[in-house]
Amino acid sequence: MSATHTPSQDPGSYGLIAEFAAEADVVAAARAARQAGYSRLDAYSPYPVEDLTEALELPRSKVPLIVLIGGILGGLGGFMLQYWSSVIRYPMNIGGRPFNSWPAFIVVTFESTILLAAIFGVVGMILLNRLPQPYHPVFNWERFAHASRDRFFLCIEAADPTYDRRATEDFLRSLNPSEVTEVEN
Amino acid sequence: MTTLDPPASRPVKPQHPPVVASGYTPATVTDQVNKVVFGSTPKWWLVGFGISFAVVMMFLFAVTYLFAKGVGIWGLNIPVAWGFAIVNFVWWIGIGHAGTLISAILLLFRQEWRTSINRFAEAMTLFAVACAGMFPVFHLGRPWLFYWLLPYPNTMTLWPQFRSPLIWDVFAVSTYATVSLLFWYVGLIPDLATLRDRVKNVWARRAAGLFALGWRGSARHWQNYETLYLLLAGLATPLVLSVHTVVSFDFAISILPGWHTTVFPPYFVAGAIYSGFAMVLTLVLPLRSLFGLKDLITERHLQAMSKVMLATGLIVAYGYVIELFIAWYSGNEFEMFMVHNRMHGPYQFQYAMLWLCNIFVPQVLWLRKVRSSPVLLWIVAMFINVGMWLERYVIVVISLSRDFLPSSWDYYSGTIWDWAIFVGTLGFFVSLIFLFVRFVPMISGFEMRHLVAHGSKETKS
Numbered sequence: 001m002s003a004t005h006t007p008s009q010d011p012g013s014y015g016l017i018a019e020f021a022a023e024a025d026v027v028a029a030a031r032a033a034r035q036a037g038y039s040r041l042d043a044y045s046p047y048p049v050e051d052l053t054e055a056l057e058l059p060r061s062k063v064p065l066i067v068l069i070g071g072i073l074g075g076l077g078g079f080m081l082q083y084w085s086s087v088i089r090y091p092m093n094i095g096g097r098p099f100n101s102w103p104a105f106i107v108v109t110f111e112s113t114i115l116l117a118a119i120f121g122v123v124g125m126i127l128l129n130r131l132p133q134p135y136h137p138v139f140n141w142e143r144f145a146h147a148s149r150d151r152f153f154l155c156i157e158a159a160d161p162t163y164d165r166r167a168t169e170d171f172l173r174s175l176n177p178s179e180v181t182e183v184e185n
Numbered sequence: 186m187t188t189l190d191p192p193a194s195r196p197v198k199p200q201h202p203p204v205v206a207s208g209y210t211p212a213t214v215t216d217q218v219n220k221v222v223f224g225s226t227p228k229w230w231l232v233g234f235g236i237s238f239a240v241v242m243m244f245l246f247a248v249t250y251l252f253a254k255g256v257g258i259w260g261l262n263i264p265v266a267w268g269f270a271i272v273n274f275v276w277w278i279g280i281g282h283a284g285t286l287i288s289a290i291l292l293l294f295r296q297e298w299r300t301s302i303n304r305f306a307e308a309m310t311l312f313a314v315a316c317a318g319m320f321p322v323f324h325l326g327r328p329w330l331f332y333w334l335l336p337y338p339n340t341m342t343l344w345p346q347f348r349s350p351l352i353w354d355v356f357a358v359s360t361y362a363t364v365s366l367l368f369w370y371v372g373l374i375p376d377l378a379t380l381r382d383r384v385k386n387v388w389a390r391r392a393a394g395l396f397a398l399g400w401r402g403s404a405r406h407w408q409n410y411e412t413l414y415l416l417l418a419g420l421a422t423p424l425v426l427s428v429h430t431v432v433s434f435d436f437a438i439s440i441l442p443g444w445h446t447t448v449f450p451p452y453f454v455a456g457a458i459y460s461g462f463a464m465v466l467t468l469v470l471p472l473r474s475l476f477g478l479k480d481l482i483t484e485r486h487l488q489a490m491s492k493v494m495l496a497t498g499l500i501v502a503y504g505y506v507i508e509l510f511i512a513w514y515s516g517n518e519f520e521m522f523m524v525h526n527r528m529h530g531p532y533q534f535q536y537a538m539l540w541l542c543n544i545f546v547p548q549v550l551w552l553r554k555v556r557s558s559p560v561l562l563w564i565v566a567m568f569i570n571v572g573m574w575l576e577r578y579v580i581v582v583i584s585l586s587r588d589f590l591p592s593s594w595d596y597y598s599g600t601i602w603d604w605a606i607f608v609g610t611l612g613f614f615v616s617l618i619f620l621f622v623r624f625v626p627m628i629s630g631f632e633m634r635h636l637v638a639h640g641s642k643e644t645k646s
Binding site for chain 2: 023030042043044045046047048049050052053056058061062063064067081082085086089090092094101104105107108110111112114115117118119121122124125126128129131132133134135136138139144145146147148149150
């Protein structure tokens, strides 16, 4: 990250952050920032805003794929566990019924499918979001506490190739924010 | 254009009451949701928690005695080897169903009214499943060996019997508990971040910060989060329908008259949702007035929950009628005796009370006046709570006490220890509810903010 810093920039700066009072403003600002060529930026909101995903041109979430993998592993694993223990490891003849009595194994197969899909999904979501991450530079600004309440934020990182302390600040100020400030690293 | 105006004399069709009272912004709704957590401890909370915690102490005493003496202190004997333990297990598991139904199925159906009650109902699910899970373990006789039910390599080289519904139950209930916990926790993450950002107490902030994982509401976070939340709802939907189905297999796979019926799975699931909503109402009605949350949990929620109860209650009624019909239609002597024994045998009082509590009394929910009156609704909910417990009592005990061979018949009733442990789990459940509403936001803050910011779809139209 630090390699992209130009010498004129303060290495202690994470970037510039703008605060917005309205959801529509932050969406418009995010869109404008993408159009202005900024790529290392993120928006923060107190509730999910679908338009932000599109405005920031974020790639599709990988969570569905992870859930699918978890479900397939869970289903196969659950059935194989039952097959192996009932047919190979501990076969028990009950009234001459087949060892591989698969209809009786469906319930546990179903449960293990759901279980692993859910666990993979939750762990996957947390890891894809790079959580747990107790420290993040944006927390250094005390106004940022409003990101979990009623305010919207757009942060352009100093690591962005088009970032310029002056020009970027002027650009953010032109987007109708209620405040703009620099966040410490 | 006067023809388009409705005539003044004709009464206007009543609209739905709003999902949230008007005049809220994301900031004020956040404060309202967190008011309970940030406020000082009310006196009634201390009293209520004190009483329920005393019941937990009684529960611990009863369980200690049970572990020391064994299940002989219960009223169990052959032929009734499944008594209170299984009745309570099925009752508690059923109560849990409302939480997942509200959080998952109603999310997929885009029911806005679920937003103010899903968090609470999910917590209730977790606590109810915790109570339920204890009973089969106690019933094992040697509860410290409960892990023998799990498939793991062991020195005895034994493996579970996967063809047994009792093993299916282990998997169904443990999966249900785990997925419900994950769903609840994932829903809590953004709200814990709100607590972390607002709370003054340094230890409370650290605790909230630890569990909030550093959530900062980034657009990237929300994108993964929303995707996962929807997928979890999709996974939990078949799961919630499967859990009580599997519980009903414990009975339906057997050959006992009164248990061996194909109507059991759907009728158990409907009964579970029925009792779950009754329990949600039992708890939410007093809490919303004690905490002043009537703006967020409005008359609309009471109406909607009453209608769900009415609908599932009718499915349960259908189940009861079909049981009678099939017993007659089968022409099977033992099936017909089972019904006769329910109506005229030693448990006829419980059977009559079952019909009264579960089928007759709840019909008052057809009246709008009852659906919008918290007091009447609470009384109906209590009838359903009792009725659903009686339903499981009737199913478990009556069929076992008089099976095919009259020489083995016996009469079963719970002992004081049965009651102590059952009442003890009620105390445990209520204690957990008290702790939950005090320390964790009982209404989902970020979903309420979204609802308030975007306005209800209904009020827009």
